[in-house]
Amino acid sequence: MDDADPPRSNAAEFTVSELSRAVKRTVEDGFGHVRVRGEISGFRGRHSSGHCYFSLKDVDASIDAVVWRGSYARLGVKPEEGLEVIASGRLTTFAKKSSYQLVVDQLEHAGLGALMKLLEERRKKLAAEGLFDEARKRPLPTLPRVIGVVTSPTGAVIRDILHRVADRFPTHVVVWPVRVQGETSGAEVAAAVEGFAGAYGGPRPDVIIVARGGGSVEDLWGYNDEAVVRAVVASPIPVVSAVGHETDWTLIDHAADHRAPTPTGAAERVVPVRSECLATLSDRARRLDVAMATLLNRRSADLRLLARGLPVGPALLQTPRQRLDMSADKLVGALFKATAEARRRYLGTASRLSPHTARRPLVHAADRLSHTAHRLTRAADAVLTERRGHALRTGARLHPLLLERRLVEAKAETRRLVVRRDRAIAALLTAERSRLDGSMKLLTAVSYTAVLSRGFALVRRENDDPVHAAADIAPGEALELEFADGRVRVVEGTSGARPAMARIRPVRRSKKADDDTQGDLF
Known part of the structure; x- marks a missing residue:
């Protein structure tokens, strides 16, 4: 018996694709445009394709969201992890995963509290890096030559700044135009601050x-951008922040070197009042003139007071002139005294010199030379004798050929010794001859014959004894005068009579007389 056929259903059959498309149409038709409030979760930055993927969640549920690449550039608020936003878009399905997702066209901050929370977290992060430390902030220049202004070129802010600068202290102002509101304002402000510090082609400002102007937190949000804060901190030029009113605070106010309550206040902070500067300079110039006049008067009074205590010009020179005269008088006497002392030492030294005294070192040197030569000869003979005997004794024990060679070597050694002996004797004789020549020169220098050659004469008696004084000569005594070229005999006359010349004959002095006798000189 065959089984009965199963009952057939009247429900329509769908393929998976048909069912997915039907669900997609139903969802998109029922939720064509929605606004969803939630916290961004799972955001890891833009994908390499340019799209952004994240989730919106609240306490009980979450929904996938996507921002296409073309829509990302038009977003007023960029997605960030943990940011509470209101996302506007359309709901659709993703058939590959049987899921649904929100295609976001616009993002808005979900109330002021979310913005303030994000701002506080960013402030704590940058403060932890030390970007807000007071120690790194720099003073402003006193008189800037060029002022750089980063603002909108069409707003009232730039007109207020230019008007205030012109009123206080006219100087050169360079404006870098930027958007002060919107999604690109932060990037433009950061680029302007970096551009002023770089080579942008114009004059470099001394201050930026x-x-x-004022606005809501959303309007000023571009000045809370992290890129703006880092550009201000890295700028080598001092930066003044003048964003909003006095009660408005942004992160650039913490990072700037100085904060001004308003743009007009920034201009007043940057440039001084020209009239006040001129008044200050005039006052200081006047005070300097008064101080200089007072100092000159005081120094003049001190100079006059000191001049009264000084003596007149001639009185200052009296004492030095007297000391000079006394020193000149002492100089003459000291000169004569020194001359007499030198003469006394010379005569004392000359009296101790004689031919015998000069000959004594020569005799001793000749004796030492002869003794040394004798000892050297004996030593050489003894060495030769010893070598000859040693050669004979050795030759008796050696082969005749070896003996002959040894004899040849001994003869050569003997000749070398004889040559060395002759050289040593010649060197010794040369040295002693030099010493002997020196002594002979000294003896010639102290001999009286050198004095006779200068025109003096030596008086002798007939027995060749020298006469030392005129009182020693008897009347009528025969005398002999010795000159450099010979001798002359004379006879001493009686008192008052001239000496008579008995006979004139040149007498050559003998070498022995020159060496043995040194007479007195007249």
């Missing part, structure tokens, strides 16, 4: 003013 970042200015904007």
Whole structure:
């Protein structure tokens, strides 16, 4: 018996694709445009394709969201992890995963509290890096030559700044135009601050003013951008923040070197009042003139007071002139005294010199030379004798050929010794001859014959004894005068009579007389 056929259903059959498309149409038709409030979760930055993927969640549920690449550039608020936003878009399905997702066209901050929370977290992060430390902030220049202003070129802010600068101290102002509101304002402000510090082609400012008028937190949000804060901190030029009103605070106010309550206040902070500067300079010039006049008067009075205690010009020279005269008088006497002392020492030394005294070192040197030569000869003979005997004794024990060679070597050694002996004797004789020549020169220098050659004469008696004084000569005594070229005999006359010349004959002095006798000189 065959089984009965199963009952057939009247429900329509769908393929998976048909069912997915039907669900997609139903969802998109029922939720064509929605606004969803939630916290961004799972955001890891833009994908390599340019799209952004994240989730919106609240306490009980979450929904996938996507921002296509073309829509990302038009977003007023960029997605960030943990940011509470209101996302506007359309709901659709993703057939590959049987899921649904929100295609976001617009993002808005979900109330002021979310913005303030994000701002506080960013402030704590940057403060932890030390970007807000007071120690790194720099003073402003006193008189800037060029002022750079980063603001909108069409707003009232730039007109207020230019008007205030012109009133206080006219100087050159360079404006870098930027958007002060919107999604690109932060990037433009950061690029302007970096551009002023770089080679942008114009004059480099001495100070930079970042200015904007007042507004809501959303309007000023571009000045809370992290890129703006880092550009201000890295700028080598001092930066003045003038964003909003006095009660408005942004992160650039913490990072700037100085904060001004308003753009007009920034201009007042940057440039001084020209009239006040001129008044200050005039006052200081007047005070300097008074101080200089007072100092000159005081120094003049001190100079006059000191001049009264000084003596007149001639009185200052009296004492030095007297000391000079006394020293001149002492100089003459000291000169004569020194001359007499030198003469006394000379005569004392000359009296101790004689031919015998000069001959004594020569005799001793000749004796030492002869003794040394004798000892050297004996020593050489003894060495030769010893070598000859040693050669004979050795030759008796050696082969005749070896003996002959040894004899040849001994003869050569003997000749070398004889040559060395002759050289040593010649060197010794040369040295002693030099010493002997020196002694002979000394003896010639102290001999009286050198004095006779200068025109003096030596008086002798007939027995060749020298006469030392005129009182020693008897009347009528025969005398002999010795000159350099010979001798002359004379006879001493009686008192009052001239000496008579008995006979004139030149007498040559003998070498022995020159060496043995040194007479007195007249």
